[in-house]
Amino acid sequence: MAKITELGPNAKLIGKIGSRNLLSTPALVLDLDCLERNIERMKTYANSKNIALRPHCKTHKSAIIAQLQIDAGATGITAATLGEAEVMADAGVTGILVSSPIIADSKIDRLMKINKKVKGLLQTVDNISNASRLSMAAMNIGKPLNVLIDVDVGLHRTGVASVNEAVELVHTIVASQSLNYAGLQGYAGHIMHIESFDERERTNLYHMNKLQDVRSALAEINLSPNIITGAGTGTYDIDAEQGIVTEMQVGSYVFMDVEYLDIKCRKNQQWIFEPSLFVRSTVVSANHSDHATIDAGLKCFSQDGPLPVFNQGTPAGSIYKFFGDEHGSVMFEGSNERLDVGSTVECLVPHCDPTVNLYDFYHCVRGNTLVDIWPIDARGLH
Numbered sequence: 001m002a003k004i005t006e007l008g009p010n011a012k013l014i015g016k017i018g019s020r021n022l023l024s025t026p027a028l029v030l031d032l033d034c035l036e037r038n039i040e041r042m043k044t045y046a047n048s049k050n051i052a053l054r055p056h057c058k059t060h061k062s063a064i065i066a067q068l069q070i071d072a073g074a075t076g077i078t079a080a081t082l083g084e085a086e087v088m089a090d091a092g093v094t095g096i097l098v099s100s101p102i103i104a105d106s107k108i109d110r111l112m113k114i115n116k117k118v119k120g121l122l123q124t125v126d127n128i129s130n131a132s133r134l135s136m137a138a139m140n141i142g143k144p145l146n147v148l149i150d151v152d153v154g155l156h157r158t159g160v161a162s163v164n165e166a167v168e169l170v171h172t173i174v175a176s177q178s179l180n181y182a183g184l185q186g187y188a189g190h191i192m193h194i195e196s197f198d199e200r201e202r203t204n205l206y207h208m209n210k211l212q213d214v215r216s217a218l219a220e221i222n223l224s225p226n227i228i229t230g231a232g233t234g235t236y237d238i239d240a241e242q243g244i245v246t247e248m249q250v251g252s253y254v255f256m257d258v259e260y261l262d263i264k265c266r267k268n269q270q271w272i273f274e275p276s277l278f279v280r281s282t283v284v285s286a287n288h289s290d291h292a293t294i295d296a297g298l299k300c301f302s303q304d305g306p307l308p309v310f311n312q313g314t315p316a317g318s319i320y321k322f323f324g325d326e327h328g329s330v331m332f333e334g335s336n337e338r339l340d341v342g343s344t345v346e347c348l349v350p351h352c353d354p355t356v357n358l359y360d361f362y363h364c365v366r367g368n369t370l371v372d373i374w375p376i377d378a379r380g381l382h
Helices: 032-048 063-071 082-090 105-117 128-141 163-175 197-220 233-242 352-356
Strands: 027-031 077-079 096-098 122-125 145-150 179-186 227-230 277-285 291-294 309-312 319-322 328-331 344-348 361-366 369-375
Touching (some): 032 063, 032 233, 063 082, 082 105, 105 128, 128 179
Parallel strands (some): 077 096
Antiparallel strands (some): 319 328
16 A cells, blocks of 8 residues: 555545545546446446456556456456566456567566466467467476467457467467466457447457357367457447357456547447546646647647547537647637636546556546545556
């Protein structure tokens, strides 16, 4: 537990009524009521489809949020990096899946330390050479490593390219005395933000059939996978309905962001998840009639997607514009209202994962009161 003096300049505001409006800015704000509803809604949906959850911690990089997800029934946590996995392991999280290849000898050594410590660690692999090195390392520590075969389902980032390669890799792992064949991974990250639901569904069904083909080929030789993991927030309901994956690696549903809110749901349906993550900012200059300058600029938001969207404190129709490293601007559009120096505004984050990685803390609120500050434990860890 961090000491209050280690929680930044806003720690003195914890518990003070109305303190959300008094935060020293820029500040990353997490609405706990919304967060908890999102976690509960995904749990309820997954239970209704009899599918497990192993949520991605690359979204939140927080051991506290990971534990909330596990307390709500998640099988474990998915980590994109070894650094994230180490943080989760140190916090006592079990069932950690490292979803990216671990190649360098120094990183393999770190992975083995986690394997000795954690129950149910899973590591993805997509080539025989890497599998052999993992096998030797696991043999040296005297504890087998559970591995999943990563299958390329169209993203072309990692994963075996063909059914035959997948089968060959499974045979290699089964033959190893220090690797346990646990199943398959297939993550279609290139599909998550296709705007049209119908197009997203068609594309996902097409590419995920690759995973089905691998599963079928393995079943024919009595090597059916126990785990088939994949899916993301953009395809959670598509993958659950398709019935190929046994567990989902959904991540962004806990926060939502502009990217996800911009894509369409099924016809006549709305997202069951709500925005919970915001950046609070202060007007530092207001000398022009068409805009005001705020203290949240390029260093406060990811820049790989849409612009931030104002959700609080600005005149209707206002548009965010980057205005330098430390500054942004509120562009007044279609309103005669203006903002005074010292006014505070909030933005819905454009892409939650890389935005979170820019901050040290979540400022946790209920309503307008700051109730806690949580460290972003795995910030910047690879």
